[in-house]
Amino acid sequence: MSLLRSWLETANDPDGPFPMNNLPLGVFSAGGAPRCCTAIGDQVLDLGGMERAGYLRPMGLDAPALNDFMAKGPETWANLRATLFGYLAEGSSAAGMLTPFMHPLDAVRLHLPFRVAEYTDFYAGRHHAENVGTLFRGSENALPPNWLHMPIGYNGRSSTVIVSGTDVHRPQGQTKAPDADLPTFGPCQRLDMELELGAVIGSPSTMGTRVSVAEADAMIFGYVLLNDWSARDIQAWEYQPLGPFQSKAFATTISPWVVTKAALEPFRRLAPQRDIPLLPYLEEPGPMFYDITLSAALQPEGADAATTICQTNARELYYSAAQQLAHHTxxxxxxxxxxLLGSGTISGADTGSHGSLLELTWGGENPLTLENDGTRTFLEDGDRVTLHGHAQGDGYRIGFGECTGRILPARTTP
Amino acid sequence: MSLLRSWLETANDPDGPFPMNNLPLGVFSAGGAPRCCTAIGDQVLDLGGMERAGYLRPMGLDAPALNDFMAKGPETWANLRATLFGYLAEGSSAAGMLTPFMHPLDAVRLHLPFRVAEYTDFYAGRHHAENVGTLFRGSENALPPNWLHMPIGYNGRSSTVIVSGTDVHRPQGQTKAPDADLPTFGPCQRLDMELELGAVIGSPSTMGTRVSVAEADAMIFGYVLLNDWSARDIQAWEYQPLGPFQSKAFATTISPWVVTKAALEPFRRLAPQRDIPLLPYLEEPGPMFYDITLSAALQPEGADAATTICQTNARELYYSAAQQLAHHTxxxxxxxxxxLLGSGTISGADTGSHGSLLELTWGGENPLTLENDGTRTFLEDGDRVTLHGHAQGDGYRIGFGECTGRILPARTTP
Structure with a gap:
């Protein structure tokens, strides 16, 4: 696959995130009501407006969330993509018709792209599981006995999934220092980020019936970048025996663009080597992983520049989203x-490829040096964390846009 | 508080579940579209129909779920209760007007009373936590170190919260016998129930802001009976380190009636004795627990009668729903x-008061004898589990109706 050229010249930039190959879906507003859109070059294309005007057949896009459209299923998803290819391709006569529905990307507001029904966070990166296991339970018990047999996950909180650009208040909670007799309540002192990929479920499944990995793959509509903000001190005290709760419930930031599974097809890759064969219900019928370059940057308040603190790749995952979903059912x-299914933190083997500050600073023991000469163990008030991701094609990129959030001080008066 | 007498004679039965003191809310259908209702005596009163006909001011009751009504807040809740008292009280002249909106309870279908936004399951019963801790981790580590300091909970799955009367397929999953080298996949062999009370949140809270226990209490609309079906063999293998997941995700049954907080006011009780004082953010400003008699019964397929397997009381909880909710924020x-906030299993100190088969049979070691001479360790296909609950007033009862479900065989073909 090479670049699909458009009559919109900014869509043909080989380093741009939004060529015609991509066509991610989101929700925007520009004065009026929020409605569904796609990104092409440096423009937002108002799909809701086009549907209302009759340039797209009715498919749920004239709505403030992607849910109605996603619920229509794979045929409708493919139909929209084919229709947009026809309208946007170099040589198309639709330029004049489409131009009134275009808005410069930097002039619109992007909203949460879909109503999050439920949010599940997995733990599907092996390096991350080994690192966190070592830090929380010691190297003897780093990888739990079940980890190589199934994608471990827990139910997260959907009410606090927010779109990129939304500020996050530092959480408060109960913590206990290892040498303290009693816990105390107050602002989190070990606030962290986690670099993840999120899978967005388009087609539902029926209660009482499980789906295969192939069926699960077909149910996935697309992917977002996801920052699973984490309060490590609260987590360490609360997570036994029923798992993370308030340490993760305060905020989860996602990118405003859902990159469709169709756009990522050329970037499918085979699974990593398995130490132990998986049970048949988790076997992959084909390449289910993606070659997506990911990075995280940290910018303190007032700093001129952000420091890239992590560079990794979605291929570091041990379980694909399709496997996570099959297991979920x-x-x-x-x-x-x-x-929404979070992948779990995507860490590589090297320190510079770790997707959380917990791992990057090894539990706060080795502070990171930032480009403006400051250091960090965990996040301070005013810090901004930004995730980026893209798949690199032959002369084009599939970009996710950015997934960014800034830490505000705790609201300490109830 | 004594019985509030109604002109509807069946509402004055001192042993009946639905006197005028109660007025629980639910959703019914009788041929037409589902809409909100209350129960009074042996009748359902069609509140949606009354609202449409102008006998109630518009308050969201002409809808297939209680959510719109609950979102209107405590003043509206109180207004409806006062209006219904006026209509239903002995001596009221409204009998002729109300009668067309009444349907015999045994002739209607009851639906899930509200759309479950998110479901959280707590672990707030001390006997249960000690019993399960002993069985899963040994008596040395029975009560986790954090347990006496905060209500431990985990996010559950709202997509499988179902109304009483809905059959439940035996779940499948990954399990590993203690002496096995590798896990296997198949139908659950240790299927259990858990007797819980569920709190239904009426008023929302704002992201980034915590609420006090008093504010939390004000946000609660009412309570349901809740059976947190549990696959113990799947749970034992999956729950470390991120908590229960598929072992709890297949089904949670609730009673069709939400008993309002207002109806339960006379039954508020003070907290149990605390071994360790709670942190200020969890201190109760008043009586936050309820004296509610609870029981569970098991009836095998084809058996003439159900056997009561557990008798307990909601006062056995160590953390109230208001404390759970304050901690949740x-x-x-x-x-x-x-x-929806599940309380966690409500077990008393004695064997006959344990709210799960895991505890009642001590991990399957001591089978229960049923009234038809059969025995049970865990649930078999065809078994029906029914929860009952009521608060006993002076000459009246506040009943919850029943919370029942039957186990169907696993769907083993994917």
């Missing part, structure tokens, strides 16, 4: 349009 | 109308 759990 | 987690 194993018991008969019903999945719904708008469910 | 401690990090700034936003709560929404329709959030």
């Amino acid at each position: 194993a018991s008969g759990c019903a999945m719904r349009t708008g469910d | 401690a990090s700034g987690c936003a709560m929404r109308t329709g959030d």
Whole structure:
């Protein structure tokens, strides 16, 4: 696959995030009501407006969230993509018709792209699981006994999934220092980020029925960047025996663009080597992983520049989103349009490829040096964390846009 | 408080679940579209129809779920209760006007009473936590170190919260016998129930802001009976380190009636004795627990009668729903109308008061004898589990109706 050329010249930039090959979906507003859109070059294309005007057949795009469209299923997803290719391709006569529906990307507001039905966070990166396991439980018990047999996950909180650009208040909570007799309550002192990829479920499944990995793959509509903000001190005290709760419930930031599975097809890769064969219900029928370059940057308040603190790749995952989803339905759990599955932190083997400050600073023992000469163990008030991601094609890129958030001080008066 | 007498004679039965003191809310259908209702005596009163006909001011009741009504807040809740008292009280002249909106309870279908926004399951019963801790981790580590300091909870799955009467397929999953080298996949062999009370959140909270216990209490709309079906073999293998996932995700059954907080006011009780004082953010400003008699019964397929397997009381809880909710917001987690908080299993100190088969049979070691001479360790296909609950007033009862579900065989073909 090479660049699909458009009559919109900014869509043909080989380093630009939004060529015609991409066509990610999101929700924007520009004065009026929020509605569905795509990004092309440096423009937002108002798909809701086009549907209302009759330039797209009715498919749920004239709405403030992608859910109705996603619920229509793979045929409708493919139909929209083909229709947009026809309108946007170099040589198309639709330029005059489309131009009134275009708005400069930097002049619109981007909203949460879909109503998050439920949010599940997995733990599917092996380096991350080994690193965190070592830090929380010691190297003897780093990788839990079940980890190589199934994608471990827990239910997260969907009410606090927010779109890139939304500020996040430092959480408060109960913590206990290892040498203290009693816990105390106050602002988190070990505030962290986690670089993840999120899978967005388009097609639902039925309660009482599990789906295969192939069926699960077909249910996935697309992917977002995801920052699973984490309060490590709260987590360490609360997570035994029922898992993370308030340490993760205060905020999860996602990118405003859902990059469709269709756009990522050329970047599918085979699974990593398995130490132990998986049970048949988790076997991949084909390449289910993606070659997506990912990075995280940290910029303190007032700093001129952000420091890249992590560079990694989605291929570091041990379980694909399709495997996560198949496992999620194993018991008969019903999945719904708008469910969001976080991959878990995507860390590589090297320190510079670790997707969380917990790992990058090894539990706060080795502070990071920032480009403006400051250092960090965990996040301070005013810090901004930005995730980037893209798949590199032959002369084009599939970009996710950015997933950014800034830490505000805790609201300490109830 | 004594019985509030109604002109509807069946509402004055001192042993009946639905006197005028109760007025629980639910959703019914009788041929037409589902809409909100209350139960009074042996009748359902069609509140949606009354609102449409102008006998109630518009308050969101002509809808297939209680969410719109609950979102209107405590003043509206109180207004409806006062209006219904006026209509239903002995001596009221409204009998002729109301009768067309009444349907015999045994002739209608009851639906899930509200759209469950998110479901959180706590672990707030001390006997249960000690029993399960002993069985899963040994008596040395029975009560986790954090347990006496905060209500431990985990996010559950709202897509599989179902109304009483809905059958439940036996879940499948990954399990590993203690002496096995590798896990296997198949139907759950240790299927259990858990007797819980569920709190239904009426008023939302804002992301980034925590609420006090008093504010949390004001946000609660009412309570349901809740059976947190649990696959113990799947749970034992999956729950470390991120908590229960597929072992709980396949089904959670709730009673069709939400008993309002207002109806339960006379049954508030003070907290149990605390071994360790709670941090200020969890201190109760008044009586936050309820004296509610609870029981569970098991009836095998084809058996003439159900066997009562557990008798307990909601006073056995160590943390109230208001404390659970205040803790849930401690990090700034936003709560929404329709959030459901399970209490955790409510076990008393004696064997006959344990709220799960895991405890009742001590991990399957001591089978229960049923009234038809059969025995049970865990649930078999065809078994029906029914929860009952009521608060006993002076000459009246506040009943919850029943919370029942039957186990169907696993769907083993994917």
